[in-house]
Amino acid sequence: MFSPLKIVVVDDHQLILDGIMSSLKEKGNYEVVSSTNCDDAFAKIKEGSFDILFTDLSFDNSSFSTKIESGEHLIKAIQKEKIAIKIAVITGHTETNRLYNVIHNLKPSAYLLKNKCDATELNFAIKKIMNNDVYYSHEVHQKLIKRACVEIQMDEVAIQILKELPKQSKISNLVGVIHKADGSPIKLRSIEAKLANLRIDLNAVNNTDLILKAKELGIID
Amino acid sequence: MVEKDSILYYLNNTKRKNQLKELKRAVDLAEEIHHDSLIRETNIKFGLQSYFKKKVKNLDLAHQNLKRLYMRSQDSLALAKMFHYKALFHLLNFTRDSSLYYYAESKNISVLIKDSLEVGRRLLSMANVQRDGKDLLGSEISAIEGLKYLEPINDYRYTGFLYTNLGLLSSRAGKYKEARRYLNKAKEINEKNPNGRRKTRAILNYFNNIGITYINEGNYDKAITFLKEGLALDSIAIKFRSKYYLLVENLSDAYILQKNPEKAYQGLKEANDLKVKNNDTKGLSTSHNLLSKYYYAMNDEKKALYHAKRGLEFAKESKHLLRETRALKLLAKSKIVNRKTANEYLKTYIRLNDSLFKRERTIKNQFARIRFETDKKEKENATLKIENENKQLEIEQEKQQKAIGFLVAIGSLLLLGISVLVFKNRRKKLAFEAQLQKVEVREEERQQIAKSLHDEVAGDLRMLHQQLEKDNQTAIAESLNSVTNNVRNLSHQLSSVNFDEVSFQDQLVNLVSDYFSSTCKISIRGLKENDWSILENSIKRTVYLCIRENVQNAHKHAKTTHIKIRLTLDKNKAYVSIEDTGVGFNVSEKAGGIGLKNQRERIQELGGKIEIQSIINKGTTIQIEIPIHV
Known part of the structure; x- marks a missing residue:
């Protein structure tokens, strides 16, 4: 029998904090500690050996004496001290800018949205986290894919590849068809690398799936 | 090529019978193919051979051709040769003073082009002409000058001639020892x-000339030895006929003068016979004169008279005044003609001798004059040259000064212009920086307000909300909650963006992603292609906020399926255009809206412009331009 996972939850709203705590206790055997501000949470994390941190991003209750103002700062402080703890974000922030920056720069193990989250998702996320996987809420995924769409749309070469790929029987046939902006042809290796990146960006399992997703998302007609 | 080859063929076949004709053909061919150096070469050869053959017309033709060549090509070599042939032309026409003049001209050109051999040759010709004209001093000067040119280049032929000439000159002047020294030197060379x-x-000439010096000195034995030595050379009678006569006749003369006339006869007879055979009138006058002299010495008056008469005839025929006088002198000596005739001869002799003497004097004077004038000209030329050089130098200096003045003037003007520009630019830049600072200050104010709204107003409202909840006034608490949310939104709207942590590009992509959907596609062009890091933060912020405002508007109101954002950056300005295909709106009605007003204000703060075009049911295009620096 394993000892129960030790979890810290930080949120400035007591109601939400209570909700998360009850959801956790509902489904599993966890040892949960809560805090309403980052400074306190950071002190607790440094003291005891916790497995997972759940934190909000913005804290409205900060005062002049507050050292750590936001979830981002808390995560940075932990990463700076190299404390071994899995980090999950649970927040209401759905703006791509915040979301993308947190995921891109801080690389949390999970990004959950408070308003859509329930006990089942929470526990599923914990399982994934402990399995060294990454879990994002469905909406977060959608946001990231949309962002990828915008990026892909700016990439003339990617658009060309996506448009030409369904017409060709083999990837190697794309050589000589795809050109850079200055008119020079692109090598097979570059084309394959680009396709691999596109599959990751659009969460596609293979090239056929990639084309379908691109059409679905409106990247190509 | 065939024609060129044939020119060479004509040029190189100097031993042929029709040499002059062939040279003429070569000249014509060269003219035909317009090859300047060939024209020069052919004409030089043609002219020289014409002179040897005494073809005055051909010589003149060569001279004219060279003149044309010079006029066309300014070839100094052709000019020197042209003068040379003009001199030869005058020589053939017995106008020796002109000849001398043109030799001098030719020589001067050759001096200019540093052609020492040609200079020496011309000076030799001049010395010869001067010697013939009895201008002994002039001839000596020319010869010595010629040596100055020829000796350094190790020429044998013409150096020898010059020394011979000097020998002959000394001989004429009665300085026989000196003459022989020169002649020996010539032989050595x-x-x-x-x-x-x-x-x-040259050696035959040497023996002959040495012999003559001894004859003139009265040393007939020595003269005879030398002349005989000359005649002893192998087969000279065949190979050098005219030299042979000369030696034979001088030997005979020496015998006669030695009072051994009987030894003279055979040689004189032989020479005379040969000259008759060759129809050599000039030579015949000499040999008849000598025969007459011989018969006088032999006391055969009759035969002496006969030969003197013949000598006179041939002298007249060959227009040789000196020989004519010699014949007349011989005739006047005759004892068998009557007194009257003898007197006639004597009178003619004296008259001719006088005129010869006069002619010699005039020629001498003319030569002297030419020499003087040439010298003067050379000196004048030298002076003129110096003057010219000085003038040139002055002009050059003046030019330089002018140029320097001009440059200084331009330099000052440029400096002035640059200073004005720098000053203006600096003022503009300062004004722009001041403007940016103002913008920053206003931005800070906005931030302050946003923060106050967020922290203080929203904080107080939340505390009030908690208070109300505790007091169970749920309805009021609920409405207070919506007020709190509004305040928070307002704060978010006011709160600015900064690009310190996340780049302008990424933030813009993030912004667009929030509004992107399969039913409303948004494309951005010109974002990755330009370097936005060079822009001031306030400019990037304005661009970002404008795009956010307009995309939000389009998303909310336009019901569009496509929004196109185009960004351009050049040296002076940033351009943004946002285009949708939505329902459009009435620009004049909406112009007062808070969003647009706010946007316009931000752009104008930066000195930029915004232009909104909207057509109902067609779409909206917004164009923004913001100066980026200056």
Whole structure:
């Protein structure tokens, strides 16, 4: 029998904090500690050996004496001290800018949205986290894919590849068809690398799936 | 090529019978193919051969051709040759003073082009002409000058001639020892001549000339020895006929003068016979004169008279005044003609001698004049040259000064212009920086307000909300909650963006992603292609906020399926255009809206412009331009 996972939850709203705590206790055997501000949470994390941190991003209750103002700062402080703890974000922030920056720069193990989250998702996320996987809420995924769409749309070469790929029987046939902006042809290796990146960006399992997703998302007609 | 080859063929076949004709053909061919150096070469050869053959017309033709060549090509070599042939032309026409003049001209050109051999040759010709004209001093000067040019270049042939000339001059002046010294020197030089025939001829001349010096000195024995030595050379009677006569006749003369006339006869007879055979009138006058002299010495008055008469005839025929006087002198000596006739002869002799003397004097004077004038000209030329150089120098200096003045003027003007520009730019830049600072200050104010709204107003409201909840006034608490949310939104709207942590590009992509959907596609062009890091933060912020405002508007109101954002950056400005295909709106009605007003204000703060075009049911285009620096 394993000892129960030790979890810290930080949120400035007591109601939400209570909700998360009850959801956790509902489904599993966890040892949960809560805090309403980052400074306190950071002190607790440094003291005891916790497995997972759940934190909000913005804290409205900060005062002049507050050292750590936001979830981002808390995560940075932990990463700076190299404390071994899995980090999950649970927040209401759905703006791509915040979301993308947190995921891109801080690389949390999970990004959950408070308003859509329930006990089942929470526990599923914990399982994934402990399995060294990454879990994002469905909406977060959608946001990231949309962002990828915008990026892909700016990439003339990617658009060309996506448009030409369904017409060709083999990837190697794309050589000589795809050109850079200055008119020079692109090598097979570059084309394959680009396709691999596109599959990751659009969460596609293979090239056929990639084309379908691109059409679905409106990247190509 | 065939024609060129044939020119060479004509040029190189100097031994042929129709040589002059062929040279003429070569000249014509060269003219035909317009090859300047060939024209020069052919004409030089043609002219020289014409002179040897005494073809005055051909010589003149060569001279004219060279003149044309010079006019066309400014070829100094052709000019020197042109003067040379003009001199030869005058020589053939017995106008020796003109000849001398043109030799001098030719020489001067050759001096200019540093052609020492040609200079020496011309000076030799001049010395010869001067010697013939009895201008002994002039001839000596020319010869010595010629040596100055020829000795350094190790020429044998013409150096030898010059020394011979100096010898003859000394001989004329009665300085026989000096003459022989010169002649020996000439011989010494000639012996080095690799050309055997020329060497032999020079040696024959040497014996002859040395012999003459001894004859003139009265040392007939020595004269006879030398002349005989000359005649002893192998087969000269055949190879050098005229030299042979000369030696034979001088030997005979020496015998006669030695009072051994009987030894003279055979040689005189032989020479005379040969001259008759060759129809050599000039030579015949000499040999008849000598025969007459011989018969006088032999006391055969009759035969002496006969030969003197013949000598006179031939002298007249060949227009040789000196020989004519000699014949007349011989005639006047005759004892068998009557007194009257003898007197006639004597009178004619005196008259002719006088005129000869006069002519010699005039020629001498003319030569002296030419020499003087040439010298003067040279000196004048030298002075003129110096003057010219000085003038040139002055002009140059003046030019330089002018140029310097001009440059200084331009430089000052440029400096002034640059200073004005720098000053203006600086003022503009300062004004722009001041503007940016103002913008920053206003931005800070906005931030302050946003923060106050967020922290203080929203904080107080939340505390009030908690209070109300505790007091169970749920309805009021609920409405207070919506007020709190509004305040928070307002704060978010006011709160600015900064690009310190996340780049402008990424933030813009993030912004667009929030509004992107399969039903409303948004494309951005010109974002990755430009370097936005060079822009001031306030400019990037304005661009970002404008795009956010307009995309939000389009998303909310336009019901569009496509929004196109185009960004451009050049040296002076940033351009943004946002285009949708939505329902459009009435620009004049909406112009007062808070969003647009706010946007316009931000752009104008930066000195930029915004232009909104909207057509109902067609779409909206917003164009923004913001100056980026200056």
